[in-house]
Amino acid sequence: MPKPSTKSIFGKALRALREQRGYSQEELAERAGLHRNYVGGVERGERNVALENIVKLALALSVRTKELFDSLP
Secondary structure (H helix, E strand, C coil): CCCCCHHHHHHHHHHHHHHHCCCCHHHHHHHHCCCHHHHHHHHCCCCCCCHHHHHHHHHHHCCCHHHHHCCCC
16 A cells, blocks of 8 residues: 555545535635635645645634644654
């Protein structure tokens, strides 16, 4: 079985934090100033998310940026 990609692990962490807060993808995207399709792509591990957008997502979730990386090896 192949090892999950870094993008997939990051996306799962993002999804978990979003769901803990009860946000839809659309609501998170709006709070972060991003398109909902982009947020969905990040959560599915399809997007190599830019640093600027990582910061926007963390702010929208009211977490420190490092919390989005806690699941990574």
